[in-house]
Amino acid sequence: GEEVAQTPKHLVRGEGQKAKLYCAPIKGHSYVFWYQQVLKNEFKFLISFQNENVFDETGMPKERFSAKCLPNSPCSLEIQATKLEDSAVYFCASSQSSLRTDTQYFGPGTRLTVL
C-alpha cells in the first residue's frame, strides 16, 4: 500500500502480560524502523530492518523486546512481560533505501497502555 499500516491502534495490557504490535511497510520499501514515543515529544529509536535482516538494534532493550520482519508478513514488535514504563506510542516507519537522505514514512502508531 501507499501508507504504513500499524495494528492495533490501541493495546491495553496488565503488567507482566505480553504485547505484540504489527507494522505493514509501504510496498517496495526495504527498510523498517521502530520508534518509541514515551512522553509527547520524546522519541527513542528501537530497531531497524533491511528486508528480513536486522540492520541496527542499538536501541532495543535486550531482555524483553524482540522484533521480526518475515517475508510476506507484517513486521512485528513483541514485548514479553510488559512493565509500566513500556506505556508509550510505538511508531513504525519505512523507507526505500538506507541512504542518509532518504525519507522515512511513519505509520499512525500503536498506543500501548500497561496497567
Next chain:
Amino acid sequence: DAKTTQPNSMESNEEEPVHLPCNHSTISGTDYIHWYRQLPSQGPEYVIHGLTSNVNNRMASLAIAEDRKSSTLILHRATLRDAAVYYCIPGEFTDKLIFGTGTRLQVFP
C-alpha cells in the same frame, strides 16, 4: 550524535511567515539536516532536508547557515494545519532518526 537546540514553542498568526530556528553546532561535515513534523495524534512526517545550500519544496524552505551550525525552517504562509511539533534532525551515517524535543508551533486564526 549531533546535539540540537530548538525553542520549546513558537506562535504565529495564520497566513504569516514562520521562521523556526535550530542550532546544531556539533554537526559533522557530511550530515544532512532533516526536518520532520508531528501533527497532533499522528506519526511524524517529512518536511524537507538539505546539506549546504538552501532548499525549497512545496511545504517549506530550508535556510542553512554557511558554517552549517544552524538552520531555519521557513513556512511562507502558516495555516492552521501547520500547527505541529517541528523536529530538526542532523543525519549521521546511520538510518535511524535521532529526535530532539522539537518546537511546538501554534497557529492562530
